[in-house]
Amino acid sequence: MSNFNSMKKIINQFLSKVSARNQNEPEFMQAVTEVAENVIPYIVKKDIYYGQNILLRMVEPERVTSFRVAWIDDKEEIQVNRGYRVQMNSAIGPYKGGLRFHPSVNLSILKFLAFEQIFKNSLTTLPMGGGKGGSDFNPKGKSDTEVMRFCQSFMSELFRHIGPNNDVPAGDIGVGAREIGYLFGQYKRLRNEFTGVLTGKGISWGGSLIRPEATGYGVVYFTVQMLNHIGESIKGKSVVISGSGNVAQFAAEKCIQLGAKVLSLSDSSGYIYDSDGLNEEKLDYIKLLKNINRARISEFIKKYPKTTYSPNSKPWNIPCSIALPCATQNELLLEDAKLLKKNNCICVGEGANMPTTPEAVEYFKLNSILFAPGKASNAGGVAVSGLEMAQNSLRYNWSREEVDSRLKNIMSEIHHSCLKYGTEKTEVDYVKGANIAGFVKVADAMLAQGVV
Numbered sequence: 043m044s045n046f047n048s049m050k051k052i053i054n055q056f057l058s059k060v061s062a063r064n065q066n067e068p069e070f071m072q073a074v075t076e077v078a079e080n081v082i083p084y085i086v087k088k089d090i091y092y093g094q095n096i097l098l099r100m101v102e103p104e105r106v107t108s109f110r111v112a113w114i115d116d117k118e119e120i121q122v123n124r125g126y127r128v129q130m131n132s133a134i135g136p137y138k139g140g141l142r143f144h145p146s147v148n149l150s151i152l153k154f155l156a157f158e159q160i161f162k163n164s165l166t167t168l169p170m171g172g173g174k175g176g177s178d179f180n181p182k183g184k185s186d187t188e189v190m191r192f193c194q195s196f197m198s199e200l201f202r203h204i205g206p207n208n209d210v211p212a213g214d215i216g217v218g219a220r221e222i223g224y225l226f227g228q229y230k231r232l233r234n235e236f237t238g239v240l241t242g243k244g245i246s247w248g249g250s251l252i253r254p255e256a257t258g259y260g261v262v263y264f265t266v267q268m269l270n271h272i273g274e275s276i277k278g279k280s281v282v283i284s285g286s287g288n289v290a291q292f293a294a295e296k297c298i299q300l301g302a303k304v305l306s307l308s309d310s311s312g313y314i315y316d317s318d319g320l321n322e323e324k325l326d327y328i329k330l331l332k333n334i335n336r337a338r339i340s341e342f343i344k345k346y347p348k349t350t351y352s353p354n355s356k357p358w359n360i361p362c363s364i365a366l367p368c369a370t371q372n373e374l375l376l377e378d379a380k381l382l383k384k385n386n387c388i389c390v391g392e393g394a395n396m397p398t399t400p401e402a403v404e405y406f407k408l409n410s411i412l413f414a415p416g417k418a419s420n421a422g423g424v425a426v427s428g429l430e431m432a433q434n435s436l437r438y439n440w441s442r443e444e445v446d447s448r449l450k451n452i453m454s455e456i457h458h459s460c461l462k463y464g465t466e467k468t469e470v471d472y473v474k475g476a477n478i479a480g481f482v483k484v485a486d487a488m489l490a491q492g493v494v
């Protein structure tokens with residue numbers, strides 16, 4: 043058997059074992075498969091890792107908690123949702139990762155996110171393990187008081203399982219400043235302690251400057267690094283962004299600040315296309331629509347009628363040099379990748395977690411399109427969460443400039459790690475680089491700590 047075939051066999055044996063134990067978890071298996079394909083060939087060449095079943099240990103969550111969240115809506119009807127916290131790996135630090143509130147939330151999605159978070163957090167250079175949680179609660183259309191009652195009920199169980207030295211959640215889809223506030227208030231009330239148990243807090247109560255901006259800014263800092271590495275720059279380039287939430291808004295903001303032309307944003311109902319490019323004033327209006335009015339992005343064209351709105355479609359058919367998928371998993375398919383290539387796109391940076399399907403990732407690789415996986419390019423959010431934890435421990439706040447400069451340095455370090463493990467002849471496989479670099483630090487810690 044050729045080396046290639048025997049390696050394929052080892053990988054397939056591993057994946058069969060994992061999938062037998064995690065049936066009906068397609069998103070989790072998708073994330074595990076990608077890591078296994080990069081990391082197993084690395085492990086078999088390294089005596090210290092070979093035979094230690096490290097990856098088999100990493101795919102098994104240290105702990106999974108699932109709980110009932112009962113709450114009363116504005117019509118005084120009793121509602122029941124399901125809450126979760128997946129504590130995946132604590133080898134290098136307390137569990138760290140966001141909470142997602144979205145009707146699609148299930149164990150497969152949270153396990154994929156918690157698994158990705160292990161590698162992402164390792165790449166940040168900061169001491170954070172991997173975790174994720176959330177609920178199938180849908181915040182859309184709920185009043186502020188309904189969201190508050192839900193968050194209070196959710197935290198009334200979650201508080202037993204988290205803590206500033208144990209597990210520190212943050213935001214993700216459907217969980218922003220409002221939800222973190224309600225969750226923090228309830229935790230503080232139950233524990234009678236003011237601690238850094240959550241990140242993404244408000245500035246006056248323990249939050250960090252730049253945390254709201256960090257994921258989107260970080261994606262763009264990473265994209266700039268990739269472009270610079272091939273002698274290109276972002277200035278003047280056209281950018282297509284999906285999503286219009288936290289990550290998309292600040293990715294757009296940084297692109298505009300750096301002189302790029304942002305042509306689109308979207309939500310789950312459709313996308314807007316602005317051939318002149320969004321400017322700061324238009325972006326402020328999007329922030330108002332999405333964050334304060336909690337409206338649909340289609341509303342944008344009422345104020346800016348030169349912009350077009352396309353319902354029930356995604357923006358990947360718009361000609362652009364750079365694509366930043368910043369909405370959700372599996373939102374960029376092979377056919378979208380082909381459209382991007384046809385329109386001469388040269389670079390894709392994931393703002394969301396796993397937005398690109400494996401077939402589309404492979405297509406980008408075969409066509410030499412720069413591609414950054416979310417665990418590298420969107421790590422700026424959790425990195426500044428780590429800086430928020432550091433500031434909470436110091437009982438001190440750093441300036442905007444200080445945090446932004448630390449964020450930039452961390453994104454450069456991540457880029458450097460990807461180059462170290464992913465450079466192949468003249469090109470860089472950022473997926474492989476991120477997976478191996480993220481793995482090595484966690485694996486070494488696990489080896490040092492024995493079979494636990």
Ligand code: NDP
Pocket residue numbers: 213214215216217218257285286287288289290308309310311368369370371373393394395420421423424
């Ligand atoms: P938000 O809730 O602020 O925004 C989510 C955006 O994505 C909205 O525009 C939403 O549209 C859209 N969206 C959500 N689900 C779907 C779907 N099924 N199909 C199409 N569009 C969808 O979330 P964030 O911006 O925080 O998160 C976006 C992505 O970035 C997620 O993958 C998240 O895991 C990832 N991420 C977030 C980080 C953070 O710090 N917040 C850090 C790193 C990664 P609609 O309003 O219609 O639902």
Ligand code: 2IT
Pocket residue numbers: 138139140141162210211212213214241395420421423424425427
């Ligand atoms: O996917 C992610 O990295 C996040 N949602 C942010 C996690 C965090 O703890 O800041």
